[in-house]
Amino acid sequence: MKKVPPASRATASSPVRRTSAGATDLSLRAAKAGERVALLRLKFASNPELLGVVRSAVCALSESIGFSPEGSRAVIRSVDEALANVMRHAYGGQRDMPIHLTCWSVASKLPQGAKAALEIVIMDRGIPMPQEKLHAPPPRELRPGGLGLEWMRKSMDVVEHSRKGKTNSLRMLKYAV
Amino acid sequence: MKIDPRRMDKVTIFDVSGDIDLANSPEMRKTLLTEMREHKTPRVVVNLTKVRYIDSSGVASLVEGLKISRDLGLRFILFGLSPAAREVLQLSRLLKIFEVYDDEEHALA
Numbered sequence: 001m002k003k004v005p006p007a008s009r010a011t012a013s014s015p016v017r018r019t020s021a022g023a024t025d026l027s028l029r030a031a032k033a034g035e036r037v038a039l040l041r042l043k044f045a046s047n048p049e050l051l052g053v054v055r056s057a058v059c060a061l062s063e064s065i066g067f068s069p070e071g072s073r074a075v076i077r078s079v080d081e082a083l084a085n086v087m088r089h090a091y092g093g094q095r096d097m098p099i100h101l102t103c104w105s106v107a108s109k110l111p112q113g114a115k116a117a118l119e120i121v122i123m124d125r126g127i128p129m130p131q132e133k134l135h136a137p138p139p140r141e142l143r144p145g146g147l148g149l150e151w152m153r154k155s156m157d158v159v160e161h162s163r164k165g166k167t168n169s170l171r172m173l174k175y176a177v
Numbered sequence: 178m179k180i181d182p183r184r185m186d187k188v189t190i191f192d193v194s195g196d197i198d199l200a201n202s203p204e205m206r207k208t209l210l211t212e213m214r215e216h217k218t219p220r221v222v223v224n225l226t227k228v229r230y231i232d233s234s235g236v237a238s239l240v241e242g243l244k245i246s247r248d249l250g251l252r253f254i255l256f257g258l259s260p261a262a263r264e265v266l267q268l269s270r271l272l273k274i275f276e277v278y279d280d281e282e283h284a285l286a
Binding site: 048049051052055069070073074076077080081084087088147148150151154155 | 199232234236237260261264265269
């Protein structure tokens with residue numbers, strides 16, 4: 001696995017604006033019909049201590065674009081489990097490897113009743129998730145482990161893993177209803 | 178995350194607070210399992226009232242606690258589940274596996 005420089009800088013891209021005081025302005029506009037707008041880009045290290053920081057950012061974002069508390073919790077849970085998988089399995093516990101997370105507001109092909117959609121893409125350069133784990137049925141007996149993927153599948157409307165070159169990509173989509 | 182055991186007559190209550198995630202679930206797991214194995218208190222109660230978030234590694238630690246309690250012949254009880262904690266136990270079909278109460282009074286009754 002090729003080592004890349006450690007990442008710890010979090011960046012927010014337009015239309016998430018920096019105020020003069022340096023705080024992040026999360027008064028976001030929803031994407032217009034047919035649009036896909038990048039709301040938040042984070043680049044951070046594979047350090048579990050940062051999971052709480054990412055959860056807070058994603059929570060504020062999902063609530064600001066209209067997710068209910070329950071919907072927001074589903075998004076946070078899925079992002080957290082996906083990142084934990086990257087840290088634990090893709091990077092094998094190394095705490096200084098880069099993870100990229102991008103959140104998009106999507107307004108195309110919304111199903112009836114959906115008022116908004118949040119698309120989240122998480123990328124890493126670690127070991128790919130084994131296919132047998134991706135397609136494993138949910139654990140049936142009482143045992144620890146294997147819960148995270150099941151929660152993600154049940155919490156999000158779309159969960160897609162892919163790999164291009166040495167980059168793993170996870171795309172998740174959730175409709176706000 | 179903080180976890181503090183309170184030992185009473187035949188009961189140990191673990192007061193847990195904060196978020197339980199990959200960064201700290203090993204600490205919660207170690208505290209729970211060590212206490213259960215060393216003291217073997219007949220009733221082990223986990224107070225989740227102040228837990229805002231729990232991830233799959235935290236739930237896995239609770240599942241381990243439950244399995245060890247069964248091996249040792251102890252009761253393992255949860256109370257004070259937040260909406261987030263209740264949802265993940267429901268997603269995992271574990272809500273009916275655990276003995277769950279709303280508050281401490283009912284957990285100790």
